[in-house]
Amino acid sequence: MIMAKIRFATVWLAGCSGCHMSFLDLDEWLLELAQQVDIVYSPIGSDIKNYPDNVDACLVEGGIANEDNLELILEVRAKTKLLISFGDCAVTANIPAMRNMLGGAEPVLKRAYLELGDVTPQLPDEPGIVPPLLEQVRPVHEVVPIDLFMPGCPPSADRIRATLEPLLRGEMPEMVGREMIKFG
């Protein structure tokens, strides 16, 4: 009997992509992973535009900072069995949330694009292209339920592998100890 592969996804929200770069640091283990999973959606290794149905596990990088992030994470949650908050920006909102202390989206946009704009200062405004910012950046679990937290900025390749290997066996990883839950 041919066993169905695990339907695996990764999502990039408000993060720097460093967590995905760390995922690529899995190097040759990615070949082993590829034998056990179908990557059905990811900013790396896939050109699929729409998040598919029936995803078994998904790594989510980044916080929820704009309306596109919000729309996507609601869809991802609805279509995913096991959702993993992947990296400090997903777990705590981390760097993207530094703007939260500046009083909302408008003052941040004005500061960045008008006050500090050297040439033709203007606010980014292209409906359907530039997603409006949310007033506050939020960690993923404040928006949708999360099944597993994998902190780190970024999580090391070793930590990613130690998280995924039990999942591939159908077991939940033990996220305990410095090697698995240290921030930063």
Ligand code: SF4
């Ligand atoms: S947790 Fe760190 S590496 Fe990952 S997206 Fe955020 S800033 Fe980048």
